[in-house]
Amino acid sequence: xxxxxxxxxxxxxxxxxxxxxxxxxxxxxxxxxxxxxxxxxxxxxxxxxxxxxxxxxxxxxxxxxxxxxxxxxxxxxxxxxxxxxxxxxxxxxxxxxxxxxxxxxxxxxxxxxxxxxxxxxxxxxxxxxxxxxxxxxxxxxxxxxxxxxxxxxxxxxxxxxxxxxxxxxxxxxxxxxxxxxxxxxxxxxxxxxxxxxxxxxxxxxxxxxxxxxxxxxxxxxxx
Amino acid sequence: xxxxxxxxxxxxxxxxxxxxxxxxxxxxxxxxxxxxxxxxxxxxxxxxxxxxxxxxxxxxxxxxxxxxxxxxxxxxxxxxxxxxxxxxxxxxxxxxxxxxxxxxxxxxxxxxxxxxxxxxxxxxxxxxxxxxxxxxxxxxxxxxxxxxxxxxxxxxxxxxxxxxxxxxxxxxxxxxxxxxxxxxxxxxxxxxxxxxxxxxxxxxxxxxxxxxxxxxxxxxxxxxxxxxxxxxxxxxxxxxxxxxxxxxxxxxxxxxxxxxxxxxxxxxxxxxxxxxxxxxxxxxxxxx
Numbered sequence: 001x002x003x004x005x006x007x008x009x010x011x012x013x014x015x016x017x018x019x020x021x022x023x024x025x026x027x028x029x030x031x032x033x034x035x036x037x038x039x040x041x042x043x044x045x046x047x048x049x050x051x052x053x054x055x056x057x058x059x060x061x062x063x064x065x066x067x068x069x070x071x072x073x074x075x076x077x078x079x080x081x082x083x084x085x086x087x088x089x090x091x092x093x094x095x096x097x098x099x100x101x102x103x104x105x106x107x108x109x110x111x112x113x114x115x116x117x118x119x120x121x122x123x124x125x126x127x128x129x130x131x132x133x134x135x136x137x138x139x140x141x142x143x144x145x146x147x148x149x150x151x152x153x154x155x156x157x158x159x160x161x162x163x164x165x166x167x168x169x170x171x172x173x174x175x176x177x178x179x180x181x182x183x184x185x186x187x188x189x190x191x192x193x194x195x196x197x198x199x200x201x202x203x204x205x206x207x208x209x210x211x212x213x214x215x216x217x218x219x220x221x222x223x
Numbered sequence: 224x225x226x227x228x229x230x231x232x233x234x235x236x237x238x239x240x241x242x243x244x245x246x247x248x249x250x251x252x253x254x255x256x257x258x259x260x261x262x263x264x265x266x267x268x269x270x271x272x273x274x275x276x277x278x279x280x281x282x283x284x285x286x287x288x289x290x291x292x293x294x295x296x297x298x299x300x301x302x303x304x305x306x307x308x309x310x311x312x313x314x315x316x317x318x319x320x321x322x323x324x325x326x327x328x329x330x331x332x333x334x335x336x337x338x339x340x341x342x343x344x345x346x347x348x349x350x351x352x353x354x355x356x357x358x359x360x361x362x363x364x365x366x367x368x369x370x371x372x373x374x375x376x377x378x379x380x381x382x383x384x385x386x387x388x389x390x391x392x393x394x395x396x397x398x399x400x401x402x403x404x405x406x407x408x409x410x411x412x413x414x415x416x417x418x419x420x421x422x423x424x425x426x427x428x429x430x431x432x433x434x435x436x437x438x439x440x441x442x443x444x445x446x447x448x449x450x451x452x453x454x455x456x457x458x459x460x461x462x463x464x465x466x467x468x469x470x471x472x473x474x475x476x477x478x479x480x481x482x483x484x485x486x487x488x489x490x491x492x493x494x495x496x497x498x499x500x501x502x503x504x505x506x507x508x509x510x511x
Contacts, residue, residue: 005376006373007224009264009366010264011373012368012376013343013368014263014267014332014333015332016270017330017332018328018329018330019324019325019328019437020326020328020437021437022337022338023382024489052490053485053490056490056492060432062328082328106385108382128382131333131336
């Protein structure tokens, strides 16, 4: 199969979402939600760098509101999105928006840095239209995650044997792993695995199984 | 899977309908059951119905730039004294309704984007009773539109930030025209011509949102995009063909989008967005 940007009819018809812009609102919220899952917990401080069209029109499109809503765990059709900045403020989360003038590959790009205590994670997300997104960088590592295929994201302790334990769960169910990204904050600290699989079957059981592994902090599944 | 509009038309001959082909492909790509896929699409249909209804009842955006025009159009149609036809005016009214709801951060279904959400919902709600479409046929309508939309999206773009308004409302209008042709009993080839006719007329349309908001001129471009979908569909159903093959039109749109300067791609740095009135409104809304 050719590598297509859009694989599903629901990339074209859908999502059902809070307006006004699928790329600048829904896509932004989805990036926030994915970044939050990669971080695995509520951050204390968020810095959101915005590039090109995101930098120029973020206020009008509610991009700021949407990214923060996503970082708080909201979906693009969550009608609380409009109040996300207030909700973040009430929770004591510090949020900063930084419009950048640097050239980037895609007009709707944001680089989000989250901090909690000593933990810090930087993820770059791109909104490619119609609410569809890609994650292009984690902690400086270039990756290409389309989020259009079933994807598991784990946050775990950086100890020996974790990768084998996780991949065992998939091989035991005869599920093929398409791509896999492993990165860590620093040696022996928290590590992240992003696993794109070919089959969404048994995802609830797999999620439970992965969460029950020793040294596993958090696991999220994206359809 | 199909990659181009030509692929889509050719492959559809092996299936009872384009909707069937789309659902089969979706099931293969995602591993979801066909029933599940249909029910997901029906949820989208419900969101569209709800947004049309809400908009006609009358809404107002946060900035006050848009709102209330769907209600105005509805009253005008009710009076019965108009120049063009009722189905077209209803499509226009419905499209305005959806985009007014979108502008006030209400719930809509993106088709293919939120900024162009009014077109497809607008025409479907305008023709479904006239064509005596069952619920299943309305869901099929969305699959047909989605199939043509996929072929356009994978060979061009559906985002204003990438390709200008031609890629956004242009694609929405082309998808809608194709679905209208099929709903009226036209052939897959005719649907392809409707796509070509629509895209070539939208070619070059820039994305120049006033104050960067999805309001002006977006609401009205959706309204006219829906009317164009109806007319392109009628032209194709009349047997009118297009000299330039549909996939070449899609490719041309892609090229034009790439050649378009970024001031015309959703950055609010050109076109209507930099008129004196737009700059004044921007200052009033954002204060700087």
